[in-house]
Amino acid sequence: MASTTGVAVDYDELAVLKFLALDGALRGEVKVSCTNLADRLDASTQTASRRLQALEEAGYVERDLVSDGQWVAVTEDGERALKRQYEDYRRIFEDRQDLALRGTVTSGMGEGRHYISLSGYTEQFEERLGYTPFPGTLNVELGDQSRRERSAMETLDGVPIDEWEDEERTYGSATCYSARVETGDGETYDTVHVIVPDRTHHDETQLELIAPDKLREALDLADGDEVTVHVEDR
Ligand SMILES: Cc1cc2nc3c(=O)[nH]c(=O)nc-3n(C[C@H](O)[C@H](O)[C@H](O)COP(=O)(O)O)c2cc1C
Numbered sequence: 001m002a003s004t005t006g007v008a009v010d011y012d013e014l015a016v017l018k019f020l021a022l023d024g025a026l027r028g029e030v031k032v033s034c035t036n037l038a039d040r041l042d043a044s045t046q047t048a049s050r051r052l053q054a055l056e057e058a059g060y061v062e063r064d065l066v067s068d069g070q071w072v073a074v075t076e077d078g079e080r081a082l083k084r085q086y087e088d089y090r091r092i093f094e095d096r097q098d099l100a101l102r103g104t105v106t107s108g109m110g111e112g113r114h115y116i117s118l119s120g121y122t123e124q125f126e127e128r129l130g131y132t133p134f135p136g137t138l139n140v141e142l143g144d145q146s147r148r149e150r151s152a153m154e155t156l157d158g159v160p161i162d163e164w165e166d167e168e169r170t171y172g173s174a175t176c177y178s179a180r181v182e183t184g185d186g187e188t189y190d191t192v193h194v195i196v197p198d199r200t201h202h203d204e205t206q207l208e209l210i211a212p213d214k215l216r217e218a219l220d221l222a223d224g225d226e227v228t229v230h231v232e233d234r
């Protein structure tokens with residue numbers, strides 16, 4: 001586990017980070033005594049002190065040393081590190097079924113690029129998904145089992161993209177489902193969306209994915225490569 005600064009932070013240090021957050025250090029500085037912290041960690045004062053120092057070197061906390069202890073605040077990077085743990089626990093306890101759809105990367109009709117670039121859609125993607133998608137859709141041809149399982153996606157909470165029109169015509173609505181892509185080599189790309197247009201030339205056997213980046217480049221994908229799309233309930 002490494003931080004952005006390259007300093008390794010272990011579970012032992014994350015436990016300290018959690019105690020600090022419980023004491024309110026996400027909201028601002030809290031007074032910390034190494035003796036008290038050592039008690040809660042069931043470790044020596046030196047160990048407690050060393051872990052605080054490691055957290056500071058990793059950029060997860062900021063410290064102000066004073067004669068009778070120290071003031072410590074968790075940084076944004078520190079908060080992100082805690083949130084990653086939180087996401088893991090959510091997956092463990094919230095019993096949200098991860099719908100895993102398997103298929104192969106395939107080329108389509110080259111129309112996705114046009115639709116995804118239209119401002120009537122990009123404005124909605126930016127506002128509702130939080131990013132400007134790479135112009136296009138990565139098409140995934142689903143295997144037999146995943147074709148059957150795909151219908152379960154419609155029971156999840158999707159982000160609606162509304163129909164809109166310009167002078168010439170109306171453009172259809174669509175629904176986006178948050179997902180993660182995993183390649184055959186176990187490489188993953190975290191935030192993509194399965195986009196299901198209400199009007200489409202594709203049938204249920206194809207899944208179309210949008211993402212901030214070109215997935216063929218980010219994941220080194222070519223036609224025929226196997227991917228698993230983990231659709232999340234968000
Ligand atoms: C956001 C979005 C909106 C779309 N709206 C329409 C539409 O209004 N009418 C239509 O015939 N197809 C629409 N399509 C579907 C495309 O015509 C086509 O089925 C598919 O997206 C093409 O994918 P490909 O080029 O990757 O094969 C839409 C696709 C997307 C991604």
Ligand SMILES: Nc1ccn([C@@H]2O[C@H](COP(=O)(O)OP(=O)(O)O)[C@@H](O)[C@H]2O)c(=O)n1
Nearest residue numbers: 107108109110112113136137138214215216
């Ligand atoms: N996030 C994305 C979107 C599209 N793409 C690829 O970008 C190209 C343009 O997308 P497209 O939807 O217009 O083309 P086709 O899917 O019809 O081949 C295709 O090669 C897609 O596979 C990608 O790699 N990553």
Ligand SMILES: [Mg+2]
Nearest residue numbers: 108112137138
């Ligand atoms: Mg496409």
